[in-house]
Amino acid sequence: MQQDVADLHRLGYAQELFRSMGGFSNFAISFSIISILTGAVILYDYGLAWAGTAAVLIGWP
Numbered sequence: 001m002q003q004d005v006a007d008l009h010r011l012g013y014a015q016e017l018f019r020s021m022g023g024f025s026n027f028a029i030s031f032s033i034i035s036i037l038t039g040a041v042i043l044y045d046y047g048l049a050w051a052g053t054a055a056v057l058i059g060w061p
Contacts, residue, residue: 047059
């Protein structure tokens, strides 16, 4: 038994949050972190605010 689970049981609480990650969840998080499109969409507003429309249109391709 893990130490945090033992501490919860000693205090009278049952563990309700299962801290496990399956294969698909691991893949989904890893893919979204390294995805080029995700980074481009996040930084689109930043480029538009600081550099303007021309920089976004020229820098997109």
